[in-house]
Amino acid sequence: MKKILIQLDSDKCASAFDRIVAEDAGADVVLSYGRVEPPDVRALIQGAVFTRGIPDLQNIAVWIGGSDIDKGAQLLAEVRRAFFGPFQISVMLDSNGCNTTASTAIAKLARQADLQGKSALVLGPGPVGVRAAVLLAGEGCRVRLASIPAGLLADRFDKDLAARTLASGRAAAGAFSKSASSATGGAIQVVDVAGDVEMEGLLDEAEILVCAGPAGLRVLPSDSWPARPGLKWLIDFNLVEPLGIEGIRPGDDFACHEGQYALGALAIGNPKMKVHKACIAGLFERNDLVLDTEGVYAVAKELLRS
Secondary structure, eight states, X not given: XXXXXXXXXXXXXXXXXXXXXXXXXXXSEEEEEOSOOGGGHHHHHHHHHXXXXXXXXXXXXXXXXXXXXXXXXXXXXXXXXXXXXXXXXXXXXXXXXXXHHHHHHHHHHHHHSOOTTOEEEEEOOSXXXXXXXXXXXXXXXXXXXXXXXXXXXXXXXXXXXXXXXXXXXXHHHHHHHTXXXXXXXXEEEEEOOOSHHHHHHHHHHOSEEEEOOOTTOOOBOTTSSTTOTTOOXXXXXXXXXXXXXXXXXXXXXXXXXXXXXXXXXXXXXXXXXXXXXXXXXXXXXXXXXXXXXXXXXXXXXXXXXX
């Protein structure tokens, strides 16, 4: 029986990247739908579920992608609402690759250090930054999720986008505080950074630094981090020159820089692809798996442990 993946994408054209990786990961057929809206979901899901008997439903799964993170979350909610009784199929959410990317980086960090009680600074409350903050807090870190100052962004600063990302960060922080994961003692504080002085203060207090700014934006110069002995772990998600943290190389895999350990974008990207494929393969092992941020993180931790 063929393994069929239903690709629901919020963008006009369903991602070719996601479709190719799905087929490489073992899906026999990928049914791709672009510009999917929440009201479209029930008919698509139930139309798929009713084609097979309950024992065979593990051979159908759903992938949710696209660049709109909020829309992706809405699509996931609608997929789950379309299920009833035993009539359900496994589903994964990875809009813009945010869950697999953040999960891979934090899972790698968790192998290197005991994160309980650590102070972490995440720069950039976009999709990857928010999820990195949530995962760090779930490991027991005291996280500050900070905006990137408007002056640093210069002509790339978008007031509306900045407001939306801060709102997203605050919503995630509030949801975390009410979740079972908060029992670790971790917490998230969202900070709207006004300028360099405030940024310097945040850096002074951080043991872990995660740079999740826009591609091609230098957030921290090379002299901003070596002089801070309390700052031990640095992660930069940016692969586009100039890199987010000057002095870190994309291939750094916790390379030691005079007592500080750096993880670059290439060292995240390669295992990220393994996590991505492992998650897709896992969708076809049962019919009730939900891989959201925490679900993807569990896969990443297990995979990177070996």
